[in-house]
Amino acid sequence: MGDLRKSLSIGEKLEILADAAKYDVACTSSGVNRKGKSGSLGNSCAAGICHSFASDGRCVSLLKILQSNECVYDCKYCLNRSSNDRIRTTFTPEEVCQLVMEFYRRNYIEGLFLSSGVVKNPTYTMELMYRTLYMLRNQYHFNGYIHVKAIPNAPGELIEQIGYLADRMSINMELPTEDSLKKLAPHKTQNGILKPMEQIQNRIAAYRLTIGKDARMERSASNRYLSGTIFESPRKNIASNIYTPSRANTQLPVSYEKTFTQSGTNPLQSSISLSQPDINSLQHQVTSTKADKYSPVPFVPAGQSTQMIIGATSENDYQLLTTTQRLYQQFDLKRVxxxxxxxxxxxxxxxxxxxxxxxxxxxxxxxxxxLLRYYGFHADDLLSADKPNFNVFLDPKCDWALRHLELFPMEVNKADYADLLKVPGIGIKSAMRIVNSRRSGQLTFDALKKMGIVLKRAKYFITCQGKMMYSIRIQEDFITRQLIGEDYKSSWDVEHPTTYKQLSLFDDMKKGAFQ
Amino acid sequence: MIIYTCEDTLEDMMTCIYDAWASKLGHQNIRLMTEPIGNLELFCEYRHVPVNTQKAESVIRSIQNKISFSAYQCVYRCAMSCETNKLDVIYRFLLLGFTYGAGVMDMLQHPAVMSIFEINRKVTNESHLFREFTRFISMKGNVLTAHIEPKSDILTMLAPHFQDRMPSENWMIIDDNRRTAVVHPKDTDYYLTSLSQEEFHRLSNLEDTADPYVALWKNFFQTIGIKERKNPTCQRNHIPLWYRKHATEFQL
Structure with a gap:
């Protein structure tokens, strides 16, 4: 392990721990609406708010940092693996709290994304993270968004307590199969990842039931017009382990304060070893009004997510996509x-x-x-064991449409919402606009354009009042050629963000390239 | 052609709509414009409409009662836009709205509705982007200030968001181009005010230039991008250069 220096400034620590956290993908601040309240700082907006975009074009919504980059694990792909020689450092809870509060006040960030390397053991790490979040919520009165990573193999009580402080939790799947996990992350097991995931799922379901909602997370509101989405397939796995709040074993905390006084043995009290004021002294500062004393404390209200690494092992797209679908169905994840x-x-x-x-x-x-979450597709519609990888040249929906030309062209003035969604180039917004506006009159191609519906791809698949936009042959080869021609540049750009481009007389020469 | 003109505020515009409507000249014979008028046209008569609060209120009331509240919101946002033809767009939309009622909001294929929706979308998008990219600067005396230079007049759309978010902070957002500001003293409601030249200068002298969190944020922002995935085009699509003017992380 690298040297353990304690004397780094907060700026240096931030640089090291942000640098180590940047490979985590999820930086969304979505999924929960929460009003601000007097005396505390922050609110939350279900659509999520990005605050900036980094040089790689990814959004910066949350302060994405590690609590610590010390790690006892040796996952092969990770920057912080124990066998790498790096400067190791750990944020104290106060440092994190101060950064979050001051950044948030200046509208730099939407909240905190806290992950961590495994310091000493999962329990110790998770405790440290819990202390940070507890302090942030109760001492600093932070009311904004918090996304926290659960450490695999951490004890259940800690995961549960942390869930009452966070908006979203996630546990990284890392790799979709047990084999590749064994190969690249020898200290992690699929069971160690799925068990906490299931625990969080059950807790979320329990909380949702107590406030009178359906046990499963809300999905896009427009999904109610679709039939047979992945979210409504038989819930075999869910039904068996769903948590129903029976009197005997409910320990649903009524508020932070009550949790600790009721349960008596706070899982943390015994093992706090850092030189911070302990939880007991924090408890007195918890202010709760009468109103929220008896309303249940939200448990991970924005749901949980996970992430998988693409391209480190030999899994194909079909395996990845079916795993994704299973995660949505069995663990009710909000995002993968x-x-x-x-x-x-x-x-x-x-x-x-x-x-x-x-x-x-x-x-x-x-x-x-x-396509799975908003358009009613299933993994099996898009890929199969015979055709396990995505087409490089065409997006999955175009690819699907070209294999189902018997459904097209579709009459825009008649097709129902679910069918419109299957047209390449028409998304949920466009489909909704079409359905709403055609009630008051016929639609033409001109009207579609002006309504903001992009016809670049859609024109090959739709008719308006029985006519296509141009005389287009509904023929797989022809349309494929057309679409590939149009998409070629954008696909190239995705794969090669900074490499060569065609010289342009006007853009490249005017800066005096020949001087 | 008679052209009714008025100043560029909501009240003036609503009064102008009232007078144009009441003129009974025939809707196709009149047009409405906001001042300043750039090019005067031949064979047109320009009539300036002075503000009248009662008339403005009655127009707003009728929009809400006879069409819908969401139609009024749409009209309001459109009125805050920087488009030169916005007043006429609103007028044409209202003509249709008073005939069809609440259903007009879905008649997207009608040119009058289409154009108000387009402007509405632009203003909404801009106000959302400023929700994201507005940056506060710490000032002496524990006050946060933000400077913005939006194309549309979005201050009133921005303020409620920050009011909810930072109820117990002193903050103000200043629109540099229009010299208007939203001021929010701690734990009270915000108010809209205009700033004089002198106040403007005094404010810029109060900025805390030694704020350590500015450097921390810039450093964080530099660090968080992945070198192997560098993609300036994608970055520009999401945060166009134009919005970076007052964003802390893009200032040298």
Whole structure:
């Protein structure tokens, strides 16, 4: 392990721990609406708010940092693995709290994303993170968004307590199969990852039932017009382990204060070893009004998510997508994120150091993920064991449409919402606009354009009042050629964000290239 | 052609709509414009409409009662836009709205509705972007100030968001181009005010230039990007250069 220096300034720590956290993908601040309240700082907006965009074009919504980059695990792909020689450091809870509060006041961030390397053991690490969040919520009165990573193999009580402070929790799947996990992350097991995931799912369900909602997370409101989405398939797995709040074993905390006084043995009290004021002294500062004393404390109200690494092992897109679908169905995850593998370490089990990140593949997987969640597609519609990978040239929906030309062209003035969604180029917003506006009159191609519906792809698949936009042959080869021609540049751009481009007389020459 | 003109505030515009409507000249024979008028047209008569609060209120009331509240919101946002033809767009939309009632909001294929929706969308999007990219600067005396230079007049759309978010902070957001500001003293309601030249200068002298969190944030922002995935085009699509003017992380 690298040297353990305690004397780093907060700026240096921030640089080290942000640098170590940047490979985590999820930076969303979405999924929960929460009003601000007098005396505390922050609110939360269900749509999520990005505050800036980094040089790689990814959004910066949350202060994404590690609590510590010390780690006892040796996951091959990770920058912070124990066998790497790096400067190791740990944030104290106060430091994190101050950064979050001051950044938030200046509208730099939407909240905190807290992950961590495994210091000493999972329990110790999780405790440290719990103390940070507890302090942030109760001493600093932070009311904004918090996304926290659960450490695999951490004890259940800690995960539960932390869930009452966070808006979203996530546990990284890392790799979709047990085999590759064994190969690249020898200290992690699939069971160690899925068990806390299931625990969080059950707790969320319990909380949702107590406030009179359905046990499963809300999905896009427009999904109610679709039939047979992945979210409504038989809930075999869910039904068996769903948590129903029976009198005997409910320990639903009524408020922070009550939790600790009731349960008596706070799981943390015994094992706090850092030089911080302990939880007992914090307890007195918890202010709760009469109104919220008896209302249940939200448990991970924005749901949980996970992430998988793309391209480090030999799994194909079909395996990844079916895993994704299973995660949505069985664990009721809100999101699954993909992270294109960036080579950081040299290891015989890993791809070589000069591999470029598979950005286009990541992009295709995200496109497919959206099709699952918003468009009523299933993994099996898009890919199959015979055709396990996505088409490089076409997006998954175009690819699907070209294999189902018998459904097209579709009459825009008649097709129902679910069918309109299957047209390449028409998304949920466009489909909704079409359905709403055609009630008051016929639609023409001109009207569609002006309504903001992009016809670039859609024109090959739709008719308005029985006519297509141009005389287009509904023929697979022809349309494929047209679409590939139009999409070629954008696909190339995704894979090669900074490489060569065609010279342009006006853009490149005017800066005096020949001087 | 008679052209009714008025100043560029909501009240003036609503009064102008009232007078244009009441003129009974025939809707196709009149047009409405906000001042300043750039190019005067031949064969047109320009009539300036002075503000009248009662008339403005009655127009706003009728929009809410006879069409819908969401239609009024749409009209309001459109009125805050920087488009030159916005007043006429609102007028044409209202003509249709008073005929069809609340259903007009869904008649997207009608040119009058289409154009108000387009402007509405632009203003909403801009106000959302400023929700994201507005940056506060710490000032002496524990006050936060933010400077913005939006194209549309979005201060009134921005303020409720920050009011809810930072109820117990002293903050103000200043629109540099229009010299208006939203001021929010701790634990009270915010108010809209205009700033004089002198106040403007005094404010800029009070900025805390030694704020350590500025450097921390810039450093964090530099660090968080992944070098192997560098993609300036994607970054520009999400945060266009134009919005970076007052964003802390893009200032040298």
């Amino acid at each position: 994120f993909y992270s294109a593998y960036v080579p950081l370490n040299e290891d015989s089990a890993l791809p070589s150091l000069d591999t470029t990140p598979p950005l286009l593949r990541e992009h295709r997987l995200y496109q497919a993920d959206w």
